[in-house]
Amino acid sequence: MNRTRSLLNVGFRDVGDPGRPRSLDVHAVLFDMDGTLVESAAAIDRHTRMWARRHSLDPEAVIRASHGRRDIDVIRELAPQADPHAELAWFDHLSCTDAAGVHAAPGAPGLLATLPPRRWGLVTSATRSVARSRMAAAGLPLPDVLVCAEDVAAGKPSPEGYLTAAARVGAPPSRCLVIEDADVGLRAARAAGMPALAVAGPPGPVHGHRIAGLGALSVTAD
Numbered sequence: 001m002n003r004t005r006s007l008l009n010v011g012f013r014d015v016g017d018p019g020r021p022r023s024l025d026v027h028a029v030l031f032d033m034d035g036t037l038v039e040s041a042a043a044i045d046r047h048t049r050m051w052a053r054r055h056s057l058d059p060e061a062v063i064r065a066s067h068g069r070r071d072i073d074v075i076r077e078l079a080p081q082a083d084p085h086a087e088l089a090w091f092d093h094l095s096c097t098d099a100a101g102v103h104a105a106p107g108a109p110g111l112l113a114t115l116p117p118r119r120w121g122l123v124t125s126a127t128r129s130v131a132r133s134r135m136a137a138a139g140l141p142l143p144d145v146l147v148c149a150e151d152v153a154a155g156k157p158s159p160e161g162y163l164t165a166a167a168r169v170g171a172p173p174s175r176c177l178v179i180e181d182a183d184v185g186l187r188a189a190r191a192a193g194m195p196a197l198a199v200a201g202p203p204g205p206v207h208g209h210r211i212a213g214l215g216a217l218s219v220t221a222d
Contacts, residue, residue, distance in 0.1 A: 006027070006221065006222055007025045007026065007027065007221070007222050008025070008026050008027065008028070008029065008115070008119060008177075008219055008220070008221050008222075009023055009024070009025055009219070009220045009221075009222070010023060010024045010025075010026060010029065010177055010197075010217060010218070010219050011023045011217065011218040011219075011220075012024075012197060012209065012211050012216060012217050012218075013211065013212070013216060014203075014209040014210060014211070015203050015210045015211060015212055016203035016204065016209075016210060022209070024177055024195055026171075026175050026176060026177040026195070027119070027169070027170075027171035027172070027175040027176065028118075028119050028120060028121065028166070028169040028171045028175070028176050028177070029115060029119065029120045029121075029176070029177045029179060029219075030120070030121050030122075030123050030145075030162055030165050030166070030169075030176050030177065030178050030179070030194070031120065031121070031122050031123070031178075031179050032068070032122075032123060032124060032125075032178075032179065032180045032181060032182065032185050033122055033124040033126060033131060033134065033135070034068075034124065034125075034126065034134070034181075035068075035105075035181035035182060035199075035200060036105065036179055036180060036181045036199055036214075037104070037105055037108045037112075037122070037135075037138070037140060037214075038102060038103070038104060038105060038108070038134050038135065038137075038138045038140065039101075039102070039103050039104070039105050039138075040101070040102045040134055040138075042100075042101035042102075043095070043098060043099060043100060043101050043102050045063055046098070046100075046101075047091065047094050047095060047098070048062055048063050048066055049062075049063070050094070051087070051090070051091065054090075055078070055079045055082065057078060057079070062074070062078060065077070065078065067182050067183075067184070068125060068156055068180075068181070068182025068183065068184040068185050069125055069155055069156060069184055070125045070126075070149040070155035070156075071087075071088055071091045071092075071125075071126075071127075071149070072084055072088050072149065072155075073155050075087045075088060075091075088127070092127055092129055092130055095126070095130045095133065095134070096129055096130060096133040099133060099134065099137035102134055102137040102138055103137070103138055103139075104138040104139055104140055105138075105199075105213070105214055106213055106214065106215050107213055107214030107215030107216070107217070108138070108140060108214050109139070109140065110215070111214045111215075111217055111219065112140060112141060114219045114220075115219060116221060117143075117144060118143075118144050118145065118169060119169070119221075120143055120145070120169075121143050121144075121145030121146065121147065121165040121168065121169055122135075122142070122143050122145070122146050122147065122165075123147045123161040123162050123164075123165045123178075123185075124146075124147070124148055124149070124161075125149055125155055125156055125185075126148060126149060127148055127149045127150055128146070128148040128149075128150060128151075131146065131148050145165050145168045145169050147161045147162075147164050147165045147168070151164065152164060156182070156184040156185050156187070156188040157184045157185070157187035157188045157191065158188060158191070159188050159189070159191035159192035159193075161188065162176070162178060162188055162189055162192040162194060163192050166192070166194070173192050173193045173194050174193055174194065174195075176192075176194045177194065177195050177196070177197065178192075178194045178195070178196040178197070178208070179196070179197050179199060179214075180196060180197075180198055180199070181198065181199050181200040181201070183201075183205075183206050186198055186205055186206045186207040186208060187206055187207065189207055189208065190206070190207035190208075195208055196208030196209075197209055197210075197211050197217075198210045198211070199211055199213055199214060
């Protein structure tokens with residue numbers, strides 16, 4: 001069967017209206033990684049604070065500015081005097097060698113196990129080496145469709161990453177469901193013309209519906 005003709009039915013409840021079950025029929029599910037499939041906030045905050053101190057920057061301000069974004073974009077914005085590629089290499093080495101506190105998000109292993117191969121993908125602001133490292137640390141499989149920081153000219157909130165993933169799974173953007181935790185990623189999904197579910201933060205996301213977590217989702221394939 002042509003994968004773009006079969007459907008995945010994704011059931012969920014919006015935290016703003018939990019009494020009303022909802023569902024979406026889609027061809028593919030595209031996940032963000034950090035904060036969505038992988039709980040890595042402790043490691044990311046630790047590394048970001050180290051980098052901020054390295055450049056005499058306010059760690060809290062850097063953390064706020066960096067949520068969901070590519071490291072290279074944050075480096076260029078906040079440390080324009082530095083060699084961005086050298087700084088990115090520093091970040092990548094630290095991220096790949098210090099995975100303390102990195103683990104799978106609740107519900108992630110079970111949810112991924114219900115999705116057929118090539119019906120899901122990963123669109124992350126992390127580099128490929130960091131994505132491989134964190135997914136391995138979390139004990140999660142890598143999908144065939146993996147779009148990382150170096151695969152796009154513009155990071156989130158640009159829709160480029162999600163549109164690239166849609167092309168790779170062979171599905172129209174409107175039939176790809178994005179699952180994200182960061183506003184920049186939700187804005188990227190909106191710009192790509194994709195429905196979205198947010199897994200963190202208060203009700204009323206910038207795009208799509210808010211869910212309590214991955215364990216709240218159910219997926220069936222026709």
